[in-house]
Amino acid sequence: MARLTRPxxxxxxxxxxxDYLMDKTLAExxxxxxxxxxxxxxxxxxxxxxSREQLITxxxxxxxxxxxxxxxxxxxxxxxxxxxxxxxxSWQWTMAQRNRHLTRLEFxxxxxxxxxxxxRGTSQQHFRLLHHKTRDWLQVQGIAEEFADTxxxxxxxxxxxxxxxxxxxxxxxxxxxxxxxxxxxxFTNLDTRLLAAAQPVPETPA
Numbered sequence: 001m002a003r004l005t006r007p008x009x010x011x012x013x014x015x016x017x018x019d020y021l022m023d024k025t026l027a028e029x030x031x032x033x034x035x036x037x038x039x040x041x042x043x044x045x046x047x048x049x050x051s052r053e054q055l056i057t058x059x060x061x062x063x064x065x066x067x068x069x070x071x072x073x074x075x076x077x078x079x080x081x082x083x084x085x086x087x088x089x090s091w092q093w094t095m096a097q098r099n100r101h102l103t104r105l106e107f108x109x110x111x112x113x114x115x116x117x118x119x120r121g122t123s124q125q126h127f128r129l130l131h132h133k134t135r136d137w138l139q140v141q142g143i144a145e146e147f148a149d150t151x152x153x154x155x156x157x158x159x160x161x162x163x164x165x166x167x168x169x170x171x172x173x174x175x176x177x178x179x180x181x182x183x184x185x186x187f188t189n190l191d192t193r194l195l196a197a198a199q200p201v202p203e204t205p206a
Contacts, residue, residue: 010048013038014062017055022101026056026108057120060109063102064126066093071129075137083137084183087159091179094163095172104167131156143193151189158182 020037021029031052035042049055070086078086093099110123135152139145162182166175 010058013040013045013048014058017059018062018102021059021105022098026059026105026112029056029059031055056109057122060106060120060122063106064122066090067126067129070133075133075140078137080141080187084187087183091176094166095176100167100170103163107164107167127156127160130159138190141190141194142197143190144197147193151186151193155182155186 016038017034020034029052031042031045034045034055045055049058067090094103106123109120113119113121113123131152134155135145135148138148138151143151159179159182162175162179165178166172169175
């Protein structure tokens with residue numbers, strides 16, 4: 001018979017677990033260590049999460065949920081200002097020291113997935129979400145598919161790269177300046193491609 005867990009209690013435990021992991025790694029996580037650190041019984045954790053692997057997956061999914069708003073939004077409903085605002089809000093989330101460590105855990109989970117016998121796949125899904133949403137948004141703006149996909153991949157890789165910069169270097173001002181420059185380049189490139197597409201094709205001499 002399946003366990004009937006209380007979602008609100010599980011959410012409370014996840015919040016406490018994330019706080020506990022601020023100076024620890026996912027590799028260190030065990031039900032026993034968490035139980036001791038949180039002051040609960042191992043049984044409570046097993047009851048709500050089932051297995052250590054499911055616990056790690058739930059931790060990672062909780063961290064990655066910051067893109068849920070993008071996941072649930074139709075790109076046709078996002079104008080330039082809304083797109084820029086969303087990206088800036090997401091970046092500001094990353095700049096908090098607590099979230100720097102959550103991002104660190106997310107990168108750790110990604111590295112584990114690369115060599116795991118049975119990868120969770122959430123990291124790839126997360127990267128693919130931002131890549132595909134950006135690609136689709138660019139196409140809605142009028143960018144041809146072959147350009148939109150490459151531009152979106154460059155944007156997504158730079159977005160994650162600057163997060164990694166902040167995680168490693170802990171220099172929020174420098175990372176934010178680079179992020180704002182990246183946004184400026186992204187929108188300048190968008191305008192350049194649109195302008196080029198609008199130019200009339202020269203007639204071929206007879």
